[in-house]
Amino acid sequence: xxxxxxxxxxxxxxxxxxxxxxxxxxxxxxxxxxxxxxxxxxxxxxxxxxxxxxxxxxxxxxxxxxxxxxxxxxxxxxxxxxxxxxxxxxxxxxxxxxxxxxxxxxxxxxxxxxxxxxxxxxxxxxxxxxxxxxxxxxxxxxxxxxxxxxxxxxxxxxxxxxxxxxxxxxxxxxxxxxxxxxxxxxxxxxxxxxxxxxxxxxxxxxxxxxxxxxxxxxxxxxxxxxxx
Numbered sequence: 001x002x003x004x005x006x007x008x009x010x011x012x013x014x015x016x017x018x019x020x021x022x023x024x025x026x027x028x029x030x031x032x033x034x035x036x037x038x039x040x041x042x043x044x045x046x047x048x049x050x051x052x053x054x055x056x057x058x059x060x061x062x063x064x065x066x067x068x069x070x071x072x073x074x075x076x077x078x079x080x081x082x083x084x085x086x087x088x089x090x091x092x093x094x095x096x097x098x099x100x101x102x103x104x105x106x107x108x109x110x111x112x113x114x115x116x117x118x119x120x121x122x123x124x125x126x127x128x129x130x131x132x133x134x135x136x137x138x139x140x141x142x143x144x145x146x147x148x149x150x151x152x153x154x155x156x157x158x159x160x161x162x163x164x165x166x167x168x169x170x171x172x173x174x175x176x177x178x179x180x181x182x183x184x185x186x187x188x189x190x191x192x193x194x195x196x197x198x199x200x201x202x203x204x205x206x207x208x209x210x211x212x213x214x215x216x217x218x219x220x221x222x223x224x225x226x227x228x
Contacts, residue, residue, distance in 0.1 A: 009068070009185040010171045012178035017069075024069035026186035029193035030061030037200045048103035050204045056086045056106070057196050064189065077117055080124040084113035086196070087131040093203055094138040094150060102204070132163070150203045155195060162191030 011020040018024040034057030041050035059082040066072075067079035088109040089102050096105075116123060139151050151159075168175050169184025176184075 008171050009183075010169050010173070010176040010178055011068075011183045011185065019071055020068040022181055022183045022186050023189070024065050026183070026189040027061050027064035027068060029190045030057050030064060030196065032061075033193040033197040034058030034061060036197050037205070040201070040205050047204065049101060050200060052103040052106050053086075053089060053196070053200045053204060056082065056089060057193070057200075060086050060196075061193070076121065077114075080117040080121065081110075081114045084117065084124060084127060084131070085110050087128055088113055090199065091131045091134050094135045151199070152202060155198050155202065158191055158195045158198070162188050162195060165191060 009020065009023055011023050013019045014021065034054045037050055037054035037057060041047045041054060059078075063075070063078040063080075063082040066075035085106070089106060092100055092105045092109065093102055116127065135151075139156070142150075165184045166188035167173075169186075169188060170176065171178075173184075
């Protein structure tokens with residue numbers, strides 16, 4: 001069952017240390033992205049939201065390596081749960097109030113995601129698609145209302161490219177080459193890991209700096225009249 005799930009990602013299953021070496025190694029991009037977010041979080045005042053996203057990204061990488069490299073039911077659960085947690089936190093930031101704390105939402109999102117995957121292992125893909133659509137709709141609505149949207153156009157383009165690569169990298173696609181060292185599913189890993197780091201930079205890591213600038217401007221506007 002689990003081996004069949006791994007086969008949908010095109011790359012041929014091998015008998016070595018890693019069942020799908022290209023997809024396994026490329027999964028480490030999420031670990032790199034998560035560590036980068038954690039390092040960037042240290043440059044702010046204990047940014048728990050950034051730390052939460054960084055840890056979620058690292059978890060996605062670990063789960064993906066386990067799924068593509070080792071397989072097995074626990075690896076499948078870890079892969080799907082961590083992916084839904086990361087997408088759930090992103091959706092919470094976009095669909096919920098913009099002031100929502102990702103770190104506070106994480107335990108609830110984690111429990112729900114883990115329970116859903118445990119109860120219905122085949123529900124991951126439709127739920128992931130639904131979460132992505134929620135984020136996309138929220139950004140379209142924000143743009144049409146001329147309110148602040150969180151995803152820059154180039155980041156949206158990168159996300160679209162990653163999703164397209166994932167779709168083209170499925171087993172049965174005209175571009176699927178099971179024996180090739182160039183796997184489009186690996187391209188999906190690289191694009192989405194980079195997009196995760198970029199998203200964190202745009203939505204969470206920049207926020208404290210922006211707030212501090214506004215605070216300093218407000219302070220100067222209050223102090224300035226008193227000096228006259």
